[in-house]
Amino acid sequence: MRNLVFDLGNVLFKFGPDEILDGLFKDPLIKRKLKEVVFKTSIWKELDRGTLSFEEAKKIFIEKNPNLKEEIDKLLQEWKNYLHPITENIEILPELKENNKLFILSNFHEEAFNYIRRKYSFFDIFDGMIISYKEKLLKPEKEIYQLLLNRYNLNPEETFFVDDIIENITAAEEVGIKGILYTNPESLREMLKRIDAL
Template sequence: MRRIQNVIFDLGNVLVKFRPDEYLLSLFDDAELVDRLHRAVFSGPEWFMLDRGVITQEQAVERLIKQHPDLASEITLTFADWFNILKPISPNVEVVRSLKSSGYNLYVLSNFHKAAFEFICEKYDWFSLFDGLVISYQHQVLKPEPAIYQILLASCALIPEECVFIDDSLANLAGASEFGIKGIHYQSPDQLRLELNYILK
């Protein structure tokens, strides 16, 4: 059995917090409005088009306002400052630093918008610790579509049996498993450390 040499991280809710409900509740004191905005903005097709890199944030706002004209000001406000909800999950960033100092190769495989990804890359210096980054908008493909795993393996010259992938989505882990990549279903910092210690020992 091959030894794990490469650790692949998702971003959202693994290395950076992504809690849109909390963000919306900080803006609007109306549970029904928050629910409508969550469904329209964060669960609608435009969000996935942003992840796929086929529209810009400005185009997404324009499309959403056309669909929900009664929410025009709320949609504009929601998009105005949402990048700032992307805060590091500090214990997991420390795991990244520890793995790097132990000699592991580190990668990111994530569904993410262009502008948001550029924002966090510029803001957080620990992105320099990664040996490779495969982000959905760069390739117009999303996890768990097979092509994104093929791109990761080919562009980073990885052997699947030497990799472990950490993601909070079982569907994304199942997609990786189809290529022979081991997975850790992320649930908490303590659980992540325990499972990594077991797999890497």
């Protein structure tokens, strides 16, 4: 039996800072600044790692950018509402489950993960999940892949990891997991057929 491991952001859920900012703000300068001072920071990564709480991160963002306080408040309050499932990929999960074990391996904040976990029942189909904030580890750190293999007793040669970022795929392959670089739903289906998972 194969083990199919899925990333969340941009594989099972749409996550695009530009789309989020476009939905919340009109001013191009504000959007550009927020992208730099929120999404592209090490603080955002520490949220994913679970070493900063959402409130702590918000405080730091605002302390560093007091002139953007209102915008940062709005962004942090509403960004998770833009995490929409990629329907075509969610729809194939029950079919995949018939002959494979399914897992999630993803970098995700606690608040955002709890929000989507409560909102969508398809999470129940998975056999296990490794979420960065719970483990204090991030992709592409080798330890997070090793943790997946060890915790669920997976044979790396029978394990396939679907991610949209090449560095994360490369790191998985370094511990023996087979990588599938995600680009779109159609090519994902093709690749899953090629390995007889579908």
